[in-house]
Amino acid sequence: MTSDFIHKFIYSIENKEFIKITLSKPIEKNNSLENIYGKLIELKKGLFISFTFRYKMRDEVKNIEISQCEQFLKEQLGTKFLAADLMTISQHYSLKYNKKREAQLFEHKQSKPIQPIELQHDKEKKRYIHSKNNLYLEKLGIVTKNGEIIKNKEDKFRQINKFIEILDSQIKEIHFEKTIKIVDMGSGKGYLTFAVYDYLKNSLGLNVNVIGIETQEKLVNICNLIAQESGFEFLYFRQSNINDFNESDIDILISLHACDTATDDTLHKGIQSNARLIVSSPCCHKQVREQMNKSKKLLQINKFGILRERQAELITDSIRALLLEKQGYKTNIIEFISSEYTGKNLLIIASKSQAERDKEKLSAEIKELKKLFGIEYQYLEKLLEGNENDQSWRNLNPVCHIH
Ligand SMILES: C[S@@+](CC[C@H](N)C(=O)[O-])C[C@H]1O[C@@H](n2cnc3c(N)ncnc32)[C@H](O)[C@@H]1O
The missing domain is CATH 3.40.50.150 (Vaccinia Virus protein VP39)
Structure with missing residues (x-):
């Protein structure tokens, strides 16, 4: 059942139907990790699943290449988490483990198809500060007269946008x-x-x-x-x-x-x-x-x-x-x-x-x-x-x- 669930996850990505994945019910109660949430993102190096590890007091994000996700899920399901949910455009799959760690897979049709979530591109993220027509950015040496971000200021510009977000x-x-x-x-x-x-x-x-x-x-x-x-x-x-x-x-x-x-x-x-x-x-x-x-x-x-x-x-x-x-x-x-x-x-x-x-x-x-x-x-x-x-x-x- 675990491998069926993982196959459905991979199939949904390959067929552009993937919406999100959640791993919940952690077995280890002492490390304050409550769940893991995964969404698809596109980085310069290609497609990744961005997994957010939600701890009681903080979140941690790890981006995992699609080809590595199968292994990652194998290591988590049934050994670290007792439940997982996969949401695709048309289906909702629930994987649940009982006390003996036997898995059961439930499948529900979405009552109406969910719109695919717009893929996040790291380049196309919403900017809070616009590089063009901002005198102060030019005077501070972040952009050129034409509003192009100066090469070695790109990281700072990103940090500031993110901070403001x-x-x-x-x-x-x-x-x-x-x-x-x-x-x-x-x-x-x-x-x-x-x-x-x-x-x-x-x-x-x-x-x-x-x-x-x-x-x-x-x-x-x-x-x-x-x-x-x-x-x-x-x-x-x-x-x-x-x-x-x-x-x-x-x-x-x-x-x-x-x-x-x-x-x-x-x-x-x-x-x-x-x-x-x-x-x-x-x-x-x-x-x-x-x-x-x-x-x-x-x-x-x-x-x-x-x-x-x-x-x-x-x-x-x-x-x-x-x-x-x-x-x-x-x-x-x-x-x-x-x-x-x-x-x-x-x-x-x-x-x-x-x-x-x-x-x-x-x-x-x-x-x-x-x-x-x-x-x-x-x-x-x-x-x-x-x-x-x-x-x-x-x-x-x-x-x-x-x-
Ligand atoms: C690493 S820089 C960061 C500057 C700015 N916040 C940024 O991110 O672009 C740290 C700045 O804090 C200033 N600073 C350090 N200790 C300070 C203090 N006790 N009081 C006021 N300014 C301080 C330094 O002079 C320096 O300009």
Whole structure:
């Protein structure tokens, strides 16, 4: 039955009838993976099934070549998942396993044929920011005079579009009664700050005040000049360290690759000002990595630079997510863009929620995580503790080489 189901899946793709596939009822209950959802996408290298692994607190996407899907499904069905659904234009197939792991295949005709889902092309995705007729993109050096994206800026342009796509979907969930105050921490050359302003103000017609915070005076001056030339009245940049920015009425806080602990400063400011939404893509996780280096427990991981880096990322962002949850934020971490465009492709999305939190349980989880990996402290945790007397742990000038 399992192989029948897999054959129907392959047949539906070959005959352009495939709509979607879902694997559910995970056997392993402890790893928080709830289901896997697969849709067809076309990338430069050909057709793939894009599988979204839905965990309790985050999603992970893996694109698998069609030729590899049979093997992938064999490894999952009946061994990792006890149910699967295949939706085609005309049929709905359900595969179910009983306690003895015997499979049964059910087949239902769709009451009316489903329209095939438009194939997603990575090249033809909806753009939130348009490269043509946008003075600021030209002035920032992202496009030419004719609106062609400059070769080495294509990845940045994609990242910004994707960031805005996610921001857009989050903002739609929130009702704002007044002008929305948005702060971009570590705004750098202002690519994201300008694009967010342009989309929310000019495309959606929202009342916004957008502020970019950046330590480098030269960048701040250039950005303010371009904002003026573009007629972007409610966009301005301020030379400041994130720590010194003390305005309290921030509605939305964003950051894209704020170096190392600057991401913690960003999250901290968001929490302090009770921001409704925080969307932050972290960068270089040095603060925790340096502590990991000293940990005897992690000898095998510490041997390999790349594993050490990934591990530092996982630990840091897990702790950040738990701390945000503890502060009353519904938090999710996703890959916002494929790693072929940037290795720093995680996005922390935290929205203020009224739901009750078990703070003690969350504190215990953080403690356990730190103990497991021999971590003494995480920077955001220290900021939230707010120990004014002992600031020796501070590192105010994180230097990042990922730009
Ligand atoms: C990697 S760049 C990213 C710039 C921009 N967000 C982007 O994605 O194009 C990080 C920027 O954050 C700034 N930065 C780092 N730490 C900061 C801090 N504590 N306060 C303000 N700006 C900071 C750096 O000067 C740099 O311009």
